[in-house]
Amino acid sequence: MPASLPGPTVGVVGGGQLGRMLGEAAAPLGIELVVLDPTPDAPAAQVATDQLVADFDDADAIRDLAERSDFLTFEIELADQESLDEVSDATGVPCHPDPATLSLIHDKLHQKEALADAGVPVPPFRRVDDADELRAALHELGTPAMLKARTGGYDGRGNVPVESVDDAADAMDAVGGPAMVEAFVDYEREISVVAAQGDGEVSVFPVGENIHEAEILREMVVPSRSSDAVLAAAEQVGRDVLELLDGRGVYAIELFETTDGRILVNEIAPRPHNSGHWSIEGALTSQFEQHLRAVVGWPLGATDLRAPTVTKNVLADGDDSRPARVGGVSEVLATPGANLHWYGKREARPLRKMGHVTQVATGDESREELLASARSLVDGLGFD
Structure with missing residues (x-):
């Protein structure tokens, strides 16, 4: 679509923090x-043109969304594929x-099978439907291993570490359905490639380093503290993965960098991703602007690192849910190169992502110094 102003209308299935940042872009x-989005006054509603309050699989509501839009996209994997397909075909949007x-993407087993069939490097994995199959797989793959629910998991949900064969029954009960098990990866770090497919062009952001705790992504460091050879290999794997994915938009490819310098694909997200939030201030074009450019068929932006x-x-901390109120913001705002993003969620629940702080180098600060600063600033924020 040739770029002109005013621009088109984009309908987004999902109105969480990713939708909010898409609206800001x-x-x-x-x-x-x-x-x-089914949540009234969802985070994205505070910056978007409008919100339709409906479930992600409500075909009638998705049709209403399409009738108000020139293009459709989604910011959550819970978007219903069949409804989107049918509505897009019926409306021509x-x-x-x-x-x-x-x-x-919905089925982690199918995802891994497609990657392996295409020759993309992945950890050894097996399908397991019951405890006996898991025990057999563990004898082959070894322990510890990671059991993953095939559908529905995100932010570590649906992932169960399995320390020994004796834990198989309890692990399958914890997952609660069809699963796959992956061999333990002896990795140096977790990294990600955020990339975009546009109208006949591909752009790749600098490789980022992802720091997880309890299966939740806590911190991102860009560029990753990897060797140049590893960074180049990661980008190439990211490009290889894009060849398997249809349609324009931003994709996040989460990777393991092994202790011997190999790259293995962990998971793929067909949307902007937490590991790319740094790009709002740190890249010439943010992942959110890039996604919109790609979806509407406009030229992609430059992805160079600013610093x-x-x-x-x-x-959110604590053990219970409560209204979302945070103090200690002044220090973040007063720190050169620090940027605060608040997601507009009304309720603070334990470990819920409420926002993020990005620290951009303003001089010759090392990545370790930047990380220490960001940690200190976030530690200074307090939930009432």
Whole structure:
């Protein structure tokens, strides 16, 4: 679509923090954003043109969304592939990425099988439908291993470490359904490639380093503290993965960098991703602007790194749910190179992602110094 102003309207299935940041990126481009989300006054509704309150699989609501839009996209994998497919065909409103990509992503076993069949490096894995099959797989793959629910898991949900064969029955009960098991990866670090497919072009952001705790992504360091050879290999694997995915948009490819310098694909997200939040301040074009450019068929932006950048997520603390109120913000705002992003969620639940702080180098600060600063700033934030 040739770029002109005012821009088109993009309908987004999902109105969480990713939809919110898409809305923040849409306004300067002259693009209007309408989101669909079951939560009234969802985070994205505070910055988008409008919100339709409906479930992610409500075909009638998705049709209403399409009728108000020139393009459709999604910011959550819970978007219903069949409804998007049917509505897009019936209305002629294109959906990017292609809804078929969701079919590949929804089932982690199918995702790994497709990658392996294409020659993309992945950890050894096996399908397991019951405890006996898991025991047999563990004898082959060894322990410890990681058992993953095939569908529905995110932010570590649905992932169960298995320390020994004796734990097989309890692990399958914890997953609660069809699963796959992966061999333990002796990795140096977890990294990710955020990349975009546009109208005949591909762009790749600098490789980021992801720091997890309890299966939740807590911090991102860009560029990753990897060797140049590893960074080049990671980018190439990211490009190879993109060849398997249909439709325009941003994709996040989560990777393991092994202790011997190999790259293995962990998981794929067909949307902007937490590991790319650093790009809002740290890259010439953010992942959110890039996603919108790609979806509507406009030229992609430059992804060069402005300066070394780190991001730390702000997670709700405590053991209970309560209204979301945070103090200690002044120190973040007063720190050169620090940037605060608040997601507008009304309720703080334990370990819920409420925002993030990004620290961009303003001089010759090392990535370790930037990370220490971001940690200190987030530690200074307090939930009332």
